[in-house]
Amino acid sequence: MRAGLLRLRISVDEPVSTQDVTGEPIVSWVTRGVVWGSIDPLRSREAMSASQPLVGADAKIILRWGPIVESMTEKWRLRNAGVIYNIVSMANVQGLNRSLELICKSGRDTG
Numbered sequence: 870m871r872a873g874l875l876r877l878r879i880s881v882d883e884p885v886s887t888q889d890v891t892g893e894p895i896v897s898w899v900t901r902g903v904v905w906g907s908i909d910p911l912r913s914r915e916a917m918s919a920s921q922p923l924v925g926a927d928a929k930i931i932l933r934w935g936p937i938v939e940s941m942t943e944k945w946r947l948r949n950a951g952v953i954y955n956i957v958s959m960a961n962v963q964g965l966n967r968s969l970e971l972i973c974k975s976g977r978d979t980g
Contacts, residue, residue, distance in 0.1 A: 906933065926957045928972075932968060938969050943957075952975050
């Protein structure tokens, strides 16, 4: 992985559930860190997974591997330049623990 390709600083948020005074669940977001990555729009072929469309997916994000990235799940979200990215799918590229490829849907958070 060439360092120059991962030139954006991307915030990684984890959802934390609490309850309000009436017992209703409240989801808030805790920033777990900022990591190096890249964000690219998806092409139509990339928006398909096993011949199934990834509904609403519009961005491919690649993150440099590290402790924060290693602990991520699909419930987490990413932020960059005021845009929120909700994770649709994620994959450890070639299983080498060097980078994580995420297919995301941009816009309002789903938490």
